[in-house]
Amino acid sequence: MTLSIREGRLADADALAAIYLACRREMPYAPLAHDEASVRSWFADALLQTSQVWLAERDGQIAGFAACSMQDGMRWLDQLYVAPGHQGNGIGRALLGQVLSPSKQACRLFVFQANAGARRFYEAHGFTLLRLSDGQDNEERCPDVLYQWLPDTKE
Template identity: 75%
Template sequence: MTLAIRAAQAADAGALAGIYLACRREMPYAPLAHGDAAVHAWFADALLPAGDVWLAERDGEIAGFAACSERDGQFWLDQLYVAARHQGSGVGQALMEQILTGRPRACRLQVFQANAGARRFYEAHGFQLLSLGDGHDNEERCPDALYQWRPDTKE
């Protein structure tokens, strides 16, 4: 089995939106704030054109993706989703390495507090909890956690 990381392209929007929607439907603690059509449009018209979206392909199939951005003078990991059948196979690890390797400054992310698996994953990659929030800043209005990684904390 081969795993490759590459920059996402416009033609990947549908596959990435599909992974996102499938993963989010497995999160009963955080209902989707938008319907399928709006999510597909957001991937095609906003997320991918903004750039800094990476995807992982396993044997030619898109297995997961990560999206990053710069906001308020900070580098953010905004999205990291791996298709269910590829979870636990190194896809998330490979995407995380793509994002963090050689990064000279900190990276922040927010995750739902109830997403224990994702929190363990991020903590295992050197992210440290900065604060817990009540969800007033996210569309789902679900309690969240703010994490930060610094180059000197990566294991």
């Protein structure tokens, strides 16, 4: 199986939205804040227009994606989703590596507190917990965690 990573394009919006929706359906603790049509529109009209988006293709099929932004001088990992049928095969690790490797700058992200798998993943990749919150600042109103990754300054 061949894995490649490339920049996302507007033509990928539907495939990326489908992965996002499939993953979010598996999160009963965090109901979607928007209907599917709005989510699909957001991918095409906002996310792919304003964020740096990387996607992973396995044997020609889009298997996952990551989206980053810069806010107040800080790099943020806003989205990282791997399609349910492709999880556990190193795709998330490859995408995260793509996000973190181009620069030696800190990166932050939020994840739902109940998402134990994602929390283990980020902690295993060097992210440290900065803050727990009650979720009042996210659209789903679900308790979340703020994590931060710092580059290795010993190099």
